[in-house]
Every structure is written in structure tokens, then in C-alpha cells.
Amino acid sequence: xxxxxxxxxxxxxxxxxxxxxxxxxxxxxxxxxxxxxxxxxxxxxxxxxxxxxxxxxxxxxxxxxxxxxxxxxxxxxxxxxxxxxx
Amino acid sequence: xxxxxxxxxxxxxxxxxxxxxxxxxxxxxxxxxxxxxxxxxxxxxxxxxxxxxxxxxxxxxxxxxxxxxxxxxxxxxxxxxxxxxxxxxxxxxxxxxxxxxxxxxxxxxxxxxxxxxxxxxxxxxxxxxxxxxxxxxxxxxxxxxxxxxxxxxxxxxxxxxxxxxxxxxxxxxxxxxxxxxxxxxxxxxxxxxxxxxxxxxxxxxxxxxxxxxxxxxxxxxxxxxxxxxxxxxxxxxxxxxxxxxxxxxxxxxxxxxxxxxxxxxxxxxxxxxxxxxxxxxxxxxxxxxxxxxxxxxxxxxxxxxxxxxxxxxxxxxxxxxxxxxxxxxxxxxxxxxxxxxxxxxxxxxxxxxxxxxxxxxxxxxxxxxxxxxxxxxxxxxxxxxxxxxxxxxxxxxxxxxxxxxxxxxxxxxxxxxxxxxxxxxxxxxxxxxxxxxxxxxxxxxxxxxxxxxxxxxxxxxxxxxxxxxxxxxxxxxxxxxxxxxxxxxxxxxxxxxxxxxxxxxxxxxxxxxxxxxxxxxxxxxxxxxxxxxxxxxxxxxxxxxxxxxxxxxxxxxxxxxxxxxxxxxxxxxxxxxxxxxxxxxxxxxxxxxxxxxxxxxxxxxxxxxxxxxxxxxxxxxxxxxxxxxxxxxxxxxxxxxxxxxxxxxxxxxxxxxxxxx
Numbered sequence: 001x002x003x004x005x006x007x008x009x010x011x012x013x014x015x016x017x018x019x020x021x022x023x024x025x026x027x028x029x030x031x032x033x034x035x036x037x038x039x040x041x042x043x044x045x046x047x048x049x050x051x052x053x054x055x056x057x058x059x060x061x062x063x064x065x066x067x068x069x070x071x072x073x074x075x076x077x078x079x080x081x082x083x084x085x086x
Numbered sequence: 087x088x089x090x091x092x093x094x095x096x097x098x099x100x101x102x103x104x105x106x107x108x109x110x111x112x113x114x115x116x117x118x119x120x121x122x123x124x125x126x127x128x129x130x131x132x133x134x135x136x137x138x139x140x141x142x143x144x145x146x147x148x149x150x151x152x153x154x155x156x157x158x159x160x161x162x163x164x165x166x167x168x169x170x171x172x173x174x175x176x177x178x179x180x181x182x183x184x185x186x187x188x189x190x191x192x193x194x195x196x197x198x199x200x201x202x203x204x205x206x207x208x209x210x211x212x213x214x215x216x217x218x219x220x221x222x223x224x225x226x227x228x229x230x231x232x233x234x235x236x237x238x239x240x241x242x243x244x245x246x247x248x249x250x251x252x253x254x255x256x257x258x259x260x261x262x263x264x265x266x267x268x269x270x271x272x273x274x275x276x277x278x279x280x281x282x283x284x285x286x287x288x289x290x291x292x293x294x295x296x297x298x299x300x301x302x303x304x305x306x307x308x309x310x311x312x313x314x315x316x317x318x319x320x321x322x323x324x325x326x327x328x329x330x331x332x333x334x335x336x337x338x339x340x341x342x343x344x345x346x347x348x349x350x351x352x353x354x355x356x357x358x359x360x361x362x363x364x365x366x367x368x369x370x371x372x373x374x375x376x377x378x379x380x381x382x383x384x385x386x387x388x389x390x391x392x393x394x395x396x397x398x399x400x401x402x403x404x405x406x407x408x409x410x411x412x413x414x415x416x417x418x419x420x421x422x423x424x425x426x427x428x429x430x431x432x433x434x435x436x437x438x439x440x441x442x443x444x445x446x447x448x449x450x451x452x453x454x455x456x457x458x459x460x461x462x463x464x465x466x467x468x469x470x471x472x473x474x475x476x477x478x479x480x481x482x483x484x485x486x487x488x489x490x491x492x493x494x495x496x497x498x499x500x501x502x503x504x505x506x507x508x509x510x511x512x513x514x515x516x517x518x519x520x521x522x523x524x525x526x527x528x529x530x531x532x533x534x535x536x537x538x539x540x541x542x543x544x545x546x547x548x549x550x551x552x553x554x555x556x557x558x559x560x561x562x563x564x565x566x567x568x569x570x571x572x573x574x575x576x577x578x579x580x581x582x583x584x585x586x587x588x589x590x591x592x593x594x595x596x597x598x599x600x601x602x603x604x605x606x607x608x609x610x611x612x613x614x615x616x617x618x619x620x621x622x623x624x625x626x627x628x629x630x631x632x633x634x635x636x637x638x639x640x641x642x643x644x645x646x647x648x649x650x651x652x653x654x655x656x657x658x659x660x661x662x663x664x665x666x667x668x669x670x671x672x673x674x675x676x677x678x679x680x681x682x683x684x685x686x687x688x689x690x691x692x693x694x695x696x697x698x699x700x701x702x703x704x705x706x707x708x709x710x711x712x713x714x715x716x717x718x719x720x721x722x723x724x725x726x727x728x729x730x731x732x733x734x735x736x737x738x739x740x741x742x743x744x745x746x747x
Contacts, residue, residue, distance in 0.1 A: 007469055007479075008456070013602075017378055017472070018416070020479055040469065040479045042461040045553045 008043035015066030095136035117682025134213030157214035168211030208736035255302035257650035292319030354382020356636025357439035359652025459555030463594025484589025491594035
């Protein structure tokens with residue numbers, strides 16, 4: 001499954017690279033490389049006026065918090081992964 | 087502007103001795119020569135091609151004697167005519183001024199001057215006797231009058247400046263002939279040291295500089311310009327000044343009080359250069375960078391195949407830390423701190439080097455809202471250079487991409503897209519190939535790598551479906567009549583519209599400053615072009631103690647211009663913090679004087695020189711390189727470097743002014 005982090009104009013300013021870095025670390029430390037493929041894209045089309053970074057996982061789009069990307073990963077990505085595994 | 091009494095420059099002779107002062111017309115070709123510094127009139131000007139006298143009281147022969155004395159001091163000593171000849175000539179002129187007997191001595195003086203002119207090995211000796219020879223040719227009677235009246239023995243105040251066309255054209259005023267001299271002598275350490283006096287990024291500049299110096303190189307009139315950039319890269323690569331930590335706090339001669347802290351915003355070329363000079367002056371410097379890596383536009387805007395970031399750029403930036411400076415990453419002004427919080431934290435002065443990172447949109451229907459596959463050129467390069475190469479992030483870029491624009495950013499985009507594996511890359515430019523502002527090497531590189539060019543074509547509509555780009559509507563253009571500047575306008579050909587199907591459209595048509603880092607109430611103003619409002623000489627913004635430089639002040643320009651502004655701002659900050667006033671810098675005044683006399687600047691090569699064409703830099707084969715980000719230009723050999731260095735004609739020139747005080 002593709003996990004796509006937006007690096008468009010606004011998300012980049014909000015901290016796309018922090019989200020990408022954190023997701024990369026989680027994926028490699030928990031050996032999730034077969035389950036998710038981390039990618040970037042220019043604009044998911046979900047721009048809002050907040051300080052968050054948009055992420056897409058399959059059909060699901062959610063905003064990740066650049067100050068605590070691990071929590072966003074736990075909240076949004078992990079349930080989907082457990083479901084597909086189960 | 088100034089009123090010339092007598093003057094001789096190349097073939098031009100001005101003689102206004104018969105006129106009263108108010109009858110003399112202003113000599114507009116010279117630029118502003120009235121004052122050297124406020125309240126100090128320029129009475130005469132001498133250079134390697136002649137002289138101008140603005141005041142009847144001046145002794146021309148005395149000024150020429152002083153001018154030659156300066157040339158003799160500058161002589162490197164490698165050839166006898168210049169080393170000994172200039173000294174003998176100075177003695178003979180001093181004897182003439184003191185003891186007279188004009189008629190007998192002038193023939194001998196002329197013979198010696200002609201010898202020095204024709205047999206010196208470099209531009210210094212060749213040009214040093216020109217003012218004297220011009221005077222002897224045009225106004226010999228003036229010499230005898232001055233000696234009889236005793237005017238020639240009166241000491242005249244003045245200033246001198248030694249430069250060369252390549253130095254003057256360089257925004258940072260790097261002493262090009264000097265670093266080439268050291269290279270010729272095998273003194274690579276000294277050679278790179280000459281460059282490091284101006285900025286820490288010698289290896290970066292040796293790769294990506296736009297080479298104003300080579301455009302001014304007089305060797306062009308013989309065969310081709312000297313490969314100044316390639317030689318800089320050669321010595322910079324030879325010397326490991328960054329990795330071997332040549333720089334350390336012991337180099338700081340005059341440490342200032344630790345509470346004289348300066349904040350530098352942006353670790354790009356302007357900020358790094360400002361920080362470097364401020365640190366060497368002894369200030370405590372902290373740099374704040376919004377990204378997680380240093381280099382600014384040099385890091386995110388210049389592709390890896392032209393400038394390797396890890397081995398080159400980041401190492402050179404680490405000099406700032408070696409000198410005791412701090413770089414805070416991931417600190418964005420306006421989000422993490424503001425100008426006011428910096429001042430509260432004890433910073434006494436701030437340098438704004440925030441760059442121009444916001445790409446301009448096409449301005450066509452269909453681009454409103456957020457559309458997948460529509461991204462500006464700077465952001466596309468940022469993704470590739472920062473996210474992809476630096477962090478290893480992947481992205482699906484589709485099979486076909488259209489880039490719009492004709493500058494270097496557009497070239498970087500198309501060549502990078504090929505390297506990202508995009509099958510078909512198109513470039514759309516509204517004028518013809520000859521008018522493309524990009525470097526010729528870049529255009530040729532893109533052509534060889536298989537980019538498809540569409541000249542005289544302009545985008546008219548962005549086509550998208552379900553929030554994704556599907557195509558770009560284009561219109562053919564034709565060249566119109568030339569305007570006042572001689573540039574021909576372009577007009578659309580009605581009915582010539584066609585659509586190019588594509589997944590990605592990248593406008594690379596310019597950048598602007600992102601204003602989100604500062605609020606209007608913080609007192610820093612922007613001008614009508616959206617650039618930071620600064621004083622041209624001091625780079626002071628509209629808020630006291632706050633200075634700015636680089637793309638945020640000039641609009642998107644070059645690495646070397648940004649580094650030059652960083653240095654200029656560092657000098658102003660030094661003036662502000664330590665001296666409390668703007669100090670007068672004679673060399674800067676000479677630079678503006680010389681820049682202002684452009685009409686008189688084209689210079690002939692008089693000495694016969696054997697043709698010897700410049701070194702060819704080997705490149706990776708287009709088929710291999712177009713799918714890789716490996717550096718395209720290979721290093722040159724030591725032999726090739728020596729041979730290239732020998733092509734430099736050392737066009738040093740002495741300029742001097744006689745002033746009132």
C-alpha cells in the first residue's frame with residue numbers, strides 16, 4: 001500500500017520533511033517496508049488553513065501533525081495496517 | 087559628470103584650455119566624477135589608457151609621477167622592464183620636476199616609457215606608462231609649463247586602486263589574476279586563499295558560477311576567455327580547506343565583546359557569506375535556517391549533477407561552525423521566531439537573507455485551486471534536490487512532463503526530470519532559442535540529453551480532470567517589431583492553439599520573495615517589486631539594525647551576487663555595531679567610479695599573443711548521464727590547469743585620482 005506525504009507548497013512549509021523523516025524511521029525500525037511504500041506527491045488536493053501536513057494512505061486522507069508525526073502514524077496508519085494483516 | 091580641462095583616453099583627446107569654466111560642457115561619458123567622497127573634489131583621474139584633468143591647478147606630470155610610483159610598488163618583479171623600468175622612470179620624472187631642463191630630458195623619458203610599454207610581460211607594466219605617453223603625444227607643452235611654474239613639485243593628495251577587468255566585473259571582486267598567478271607557481275594553498283578572502287564557498291563557486299569575470303576577460307579578443315571558473319574549481323578541489331579544518335577561532339584577530347550578537351536568517355549563499363565575514367571580524371553569529379540542510383537556493387535549486395551537496399556544499403558551509411558560529415536548522419522565521427523575539431534574545435543586529443523561494447504561476451485559466459501535477463519550477467527542484475536525493479523519498483512523476491520557461495531554472499527542471507526517469511520531457515518557451523536567458527552550456531546539455539524544445543510557443547490554458555493535470559493548451563507565437571531596447575516582442579498567432587497531453591506542468595518563469603516571514607508592523611518594508619527595501623550602499627532595511635541581501639533584495643539572481651551582498655552587509659553591520667557610522671571605503675568608491683564609465687571601457691589588446699585555445703572540460707557521456715545525478719563535468723588534470731593558467735594575460739591596471747584633500 002502507498003503511504004503518500006504531500007510536499008506541495010503549503011505542506012512543505014508546515015513541515016513535510018519532519019513527517020517524512022519520522023515515517024521513514026518507523027517503517028525501517030518496525031520492518032514495515034513490505035506493508036507500506038512511502039512516497040511523496042505535490043498536493044493531495046486537501047489544502048486547509050491549518051499547520052498540518054496532508055497524507056494519503058490508499059483511499060484515506062488524513063492530516064499529520066509535524067510536531068508529533070509518530071502519534072499521527074499510530075492513530076491513522078497502524079489501524080489500517082493491522083486490519084490488512086489480520 | 088564632470089568638466090574636463092584636458093584629457094586623453096585611447097584615441098579621444100579633450101582640450102578645453104581656451105574656454106572659461108562655465109563654457110565647458112559636462113563630459114557625460116565619464117559618469118559622476120565630481121567628488122571622491124563628500125566635500126572632496128576629484129581634480130584629476132588617471133588610468134591604464136590615459137588621463138583626465140578637471141582642475142587647472144593640477145600638475146599632470148606630478149600626478150603621473152605619483153601614478154608610476156604606485157605601479158612600481160605593485161610590480162611583481164618577474165620582468166625587468168616593469169620591476170626596474172618603472173623605478174628608473176619615477177626617478178627621472180622626479181629629477182625633471184625638481185631640476186627642470188625639460189627639452190633635453192623628455193626624449194630620454196619617452197624612450198624608456200615606450201620600452202616599458204612594449205616589453206613588459208603583463209598588463210601592469212604595459213599599461214603603467216600609457217598616461218605619460220598620452221601626455222607626451224598630446225600636450226607636451228603642459229609638462230614644461232608646469233615645471234617652469236614650479237607646480238610639478240607641489241605634493242598632491244590622492245588615492246590609488248589596482249584592479250583588472252575580471253576583478254571589476256566580479257560582484258565579489260575576487261582577485262582573479264592573483265589566484266591564477268599562485269596556481270602557475272604551484273602554490274595551490276595561496277591560490278585558494280585568495281578566493282577564501284572573499285567567501286568560503288570556493289569549490290561551489292568553481293562549479294556553478296555564471297562567470298561575469300570570463301565575460302570581461304580580455305583574452306577573448308585573442309582567442310577565448312581564460313577558464314577562470316574551471317581553475318577555481320581545480321584549486322578548490324586540490325585543497326581540502328573545509329574537510330581539513332583550515333578555519334578555526336584562532337583566525338579571528340579581533341574578537342568583539344560576546345554580547346555583540348548578530349542573527350543571520352537563512353543559510354543560503356548571502357547568509358553564509360555574511361556570517362563568514364562577521365565571524366572573521368570577531369562577532370558572535372547565529373544562523374537560523376528554515377530547512378533541515380544548509381545552502382539555501384544553492385542546495386535546493388541547483389541540481390546534484392552540477393553541484394554535489396554532500397561532498398562540496400555542506401562541507402564548505404561547515405566552515406561557519408569551525409569559526410565558532412552556530413547554525414540552527416528547522417527554524418523558520420515567522421513560525422518559530424520573529425524579528426522582535428530575536429531582539430529580545432539579545433541580538434544587536436539582524437541580517438535577512440531569506441531568498442526568493444516562491445515560484446510564479448503561469449497566470450492562465452485553469453490553474454486556480456490545488457491541482458495535482460501542477461508545481462512551480464523551484465518547488466520541483468526542491469523536491470528532487472532535498473526530498474529525493476537528500477532524503478531518498480520517491481514520487482511517481484508520470485511519463486510526460488512540460489516545463490515552461492527559458493532560464494536556468496527551466497533547464498535544471500528539464501534535465502532533472504530526465505534523470506528522475508520521466509520518459510518524455512518538453513520545454514516550452516515563448517521566444518526563439520537565441521533569446522533564451524539560460525547559459526548556452528545548459529541549453530546544449532538539455533538538447534543532447536533529449537529534451538524536446540518548443541520555441542515561440544506560449545501556454546494559454548491548463549487542462550485538468552478530477553483535480554489532476556491532463557494537458558496544457560499552447561499557442562504558437564511570432565516575433566513582432568523590436569521595441570526601444572531592441573528586443574523583439576512576441577504576438578500570438580490566432581487559431582494556432584494545440585494541446586499537449588501531459589501529467590505534469592512545471593512553470594519555471596520566475597520567483598518572488600515569500601513575505602510570510604515578517605509582519606508589516608515589524609517595520610521592514612518591501613518595495614513595489616515585492617523585494618526588501620534597502621539602501622543600495624549599506625543594504626540597511628527600513629528598520630534600524632536590520633540589514634538584508636541576496637535574492638530577497640535583488641530578486642532571483644546568482645550565487646556570486648548573493649555572496650557579494652553578504653559581504654557588503656557584513657561590512658555595514660560592522661560599521662553599525664562598532665563604529666556607529668558608515669565608514670568611507672575608497673576601494674568601493676573606485677569601483678563605482680569605474681562602473682560608471684562603461685562607455686570608455688571597451689579595451690583593445692595591443693600586444694601580439696599566440697593563439698592557444700582554452701581547456702576542454704570532459705563531461706560524462708549524454709546517454710549515461712541523463713539517467714543519473716552524478717556530476718556531469720569532470721575535473722581537469724594538473725597539466726591542463728597549468729596550461730590554462732598560462733593563458734592569463736594579467737590585465738592589472740592602476741587607477742588613481744588627485745583630490746582636494
